[in-house]
Amino acid sequence: DTAVSQTPKYLVTQMGNDKSIKCEQNLGHDTMYWYKQDSKKFLKIMFSYNNKELIINETVPNRFSPKSPDKAHLNLHINSLELGDSAVYFCASSLVGNSYEQYFGPGTRLTVT
């Protein structure tokens, strides 16, 4: 029973391409997130959505656009990929309310060549 799943697990692409990463959670959570983990393992939040509405939008280039078709899905689309976009992208989900514990997906390793 996968709680938070991401596809693809690995993504290798060339500079300038447009790519998407998909995330799905089956935990019944209201809120979903995207995090970026760089080569030094530093994790930083990019976006969060609550019931399909954008809640957190950190300082992320406009080339990154999250889309939430429903509260169980949060996809990340990246336009005009750059070398610096190479990282591991983690999706997470949580309930809003008493607990802010976040459950993470397995990550998508994006390599831009």
Next chain:
Amino acid sequence: AQSVSQHNHHVILSEAASLELGCNYSYGGTVNLFWYVQYPGQHLQLLLKYFSGDPLVKGIKGFEAEFIKSKFSFNLRKPSVQWSDTAEYFCAVNGNTDKLIFGTGTRLQVFP
């Protein structure tokens, strides 16, 4: 602004040694505190969390952490590490939003 500091970037231990990883945070209000672990090639998993109550919290796999409000600290401990504890450990904090702020992580290597 919230921030989290993990001063130990890389810790190397032998099996059965005791572990303490430091975590300090900067935030003026009520906080929720977390320790996550990332085993090689895997996703983050929650080790333990503190929301309120007893400042000494116990997590999975024999880990515990103590919240010391006066020191803005939430150090992670384990009395006797195993080779399987080799991983990256992240301290994280949030305040009155669900925005998790992570520390830079501590890489733990345990040798048999």
